[in-house]
Amino acid sequence: MTISREKLIEEMFEKGILINEELLKGDIDETLLEKLKTESDLIVLNDAYVDVIKQESSLIDWYEVDKVRVHAEKDRDDDLYQSQLQNFKNSTLTFEMPQKTQKQEVSSLEVEIDHTEDFNLGTLESSKELEKLELELPPLNIDQPSSAVTILISYENKPWKFEVADFTNFFTSRFKFLEGILRNRQELQNMLSISRVLEKKERENISIIGIVDEIGETKNGNLMLTLEDFTGKIKVLITKSKKDLFLDGKDLVYDEVVGISGVTGDKIIFAENIVWPDIPSTHIIKKGPEEEYVIFLSDIHVGSKLFLEDSFKKFIQWTNGKIGNETQRNIASKVKYIFIAGDLVDGIGIYPGHETELSITTIEGQYKKFVELIKEIPSHIPIIICPGNHDLVHLAEPQPVFYQQFVPGLFDLPNVKLVTNPALINIGKKGDFDGFDVQMYHGYSFDYYVANVESIRNGGGYKRADLIMKFLLKRRHMAPSFTSTPYYPGHKEDPLLIKKVPDFFITGHIHYSSVANYKGITMISGSCWQGMTSFQEKLGHNPEPGRVPVVNLKTREVKVLRF
Ligand SMILES: [Fe+2]
Ligand SMILES: [Fe+2]
Structure with a gap:
């Protein structure tokens, strides 16, 4: 009508x-x-x-x-x-x-979500009903495992007497790595060091690579940057009359490393192009030899009054092949890996008034409950877990693996593999096939980019994890601006660099699921298992709980199941 x-x-x-x-x-x-x-x-x-x-x-x-x-x-x-x-x-x-x-x-x-009418989950109100349903279904043949997990990068934060050199190392390693990528870029012709450019008297087409030291605006509304390399600092003008360039320029953030090509003036460069380290366009979507599935979860928040325990239990029932239609139970039987990208529990005192929103008020109690739940996941499925900002480890990144004294049960589960945040893990290696690299990062830095990058904020902010993740992949760094996340010093190299191009980039933190492709990388932001908190309400977050992205490693197709 x-x-x-x-x-x-x-x-x-x-x-x-x-x-x-x-x-x-x-x-x-x-x-x-x-x-x-x-x-x-x-x-x-x-x-x-x-x-x-x-x-x-x-x-x-x-x-x-x-x-x-x-x-x-x-x-x-x-x-x-x-x-x-x-x-x-x-x-x-x-x-x-x-x-x-x-x-x-x-x-x-x-x-993409399998609707509840055939999934038969949305109508289940209580655990009793779940049990009833379980009995009506024939037992499912669970495929026997051949899960291969190799932890490629998981950091060790050693106690250290920090010196200025540690701080310098951090930026030096970042600059050297990203400069190495940018040096090979064809768009950056006539590459010079900044000190050489400063000597130029004539107008000349040149390129530089620098770290963004200052971002300002001229009286006329043009962008004025200061870029720095090992030899000096120079101003770079991005005129608003070049609209596309100006829009690109507005995306620049402090401390990131970029290439600039342009024309020299008197101790200034008039920019014509900005080049980011980025993912090579030759990177292709890799497909595995067998139909097997990987699941990406995050932000469980056990201990919160708003923890969606029933939904989470339904998810666990499904991993056991006890609920769902035949196709869905068939998928469950082929799940070979589960990732949990942090915020296992709600923690204590994370934000003002937090204590009033907790159903379990001790941290030990929260982790105990978490362990009780995940030990029901079939033991042949490896579960790879990193911490988030609600977990009981320090906030500075890389965040260490959990401390055994506070979460003893977690260390006792043979299928649980604990890694740092961030971490790089390889899964699915078999025979000649070298597996998939999964870059895992909780996403604490995301808040900064939603607040400070206009294209992300105006593009949908917290609802657009894909924009944030693409932004970070382009910069080959999970927190390019130094103040976007607290950092743990003392590592020889900047630990938040994305040195190896992954097949998956997995994050959480913003409680809003998103799946997208960027140059052959599947970017997934996990959903959450918590309703909207008062804190999120104030920040204008609108969480999307209970979504489970499931990836078929043979086709790289992503389905999202809603529980
Ligand atoms: Fe969270
Ligand atoms: Fe978080």
């Missing part, structure tokens, strides 16, 4: 969607409105978008499409825009994107 113009405007206004004039003349019906409900990041609606949405075959990052549309409208050359729309129309519900559409990322997972 077609709906009235007034109702349509009202409905769209409530959703924050701008609708174009042509569409108001008709052709929008209730079914389409219903479909629009799952497109949470849509801000403009036009004929072409309606066509794509009606196809119901794709997960769309509207932010990316809008960017291309705006470019198309601005330049009156809409080839790329049209081809993107076409790609969306032809795409299927997988995360394996064709080479051509590498630039598209996919977020907003709702379409």
